[in-house]
Amino acid sequence: MLGVNPYIAFKGNCREAIEFYKSALGAEELFTQTVGESPMSDMGPAENIMHCTIKVGDSTIMMCDDPRPDAAAGSGNISLAIGLNDPERAKQIFGNLAKNGSVIMPLEKTYWAEAFGMVTDKFGVRWMVNCDAPK
Numbered sequence: 001m002l003g004v005n006p007y008i009a010f011k012g013n014c015r016e017a018i019e020f021y022k023s024a025l026g027a028e029e030l031f032t033q034t035v036g037e038s039p040m041s042d043m044g045p046a047e048n049i050m051h052c053t054i055k056v057g058d059s060t061i062m063m064c065d066d067p068r069p070d071a072a073a074g075s076g077n078i079s080l081a082i083g084l085n086d087p088e089r090a091k092q093i094f095g096n097l098a099k100n101g102s103v104i105m106p107l108e109k110t111y112w113a114e115a116f117g118m119v120t121d122k123f124g125v126r127w128m129v130n131c132d133a134p135k
Contacts (some may be wrong), residue, residue: 006080008125011067014049017123018064024096027054043067079118079126090115090131097121
């Protein structure tokens with residue numbers, strides 16, 4: 001089966017991002033390997049994350065610490081979209097992601113959703129929270 005997963009490279013703060021997404025989104029950490037634990041231990045600081053996979057609902061997000069000196073997480077034109085049908089949970093998730101980040105569009109009712117908002121989190125990652133009407 002073919003699938004596509006987002007992969008985010010951070011500027012040396014991937015561990016902090018993992019803990020943030022675990023708290024903000026209820027993410028589950030499925031796998032993590034540091035540079036020091038890998039066969040490529042000469043690629044950078046031993047504590048840097050070589051690879052991590054987290055699970056958010058039915059989706060996975062992969063991430064690492066970018067070993068390049070000019071790394072710039074969150075600078076691309078990609079947003080991660082979260083879809084749910086619980087307005088209170090949408091409000092909670094949006095607030096969690098907005099903490100120390102910036103709101104692009106407040107979470108509010110739209111013609112297509114019970115609630116929709118866009119936010120850039122404190123790591124520079126853009127998120128769209130879309131909440132359908134409760135069923």
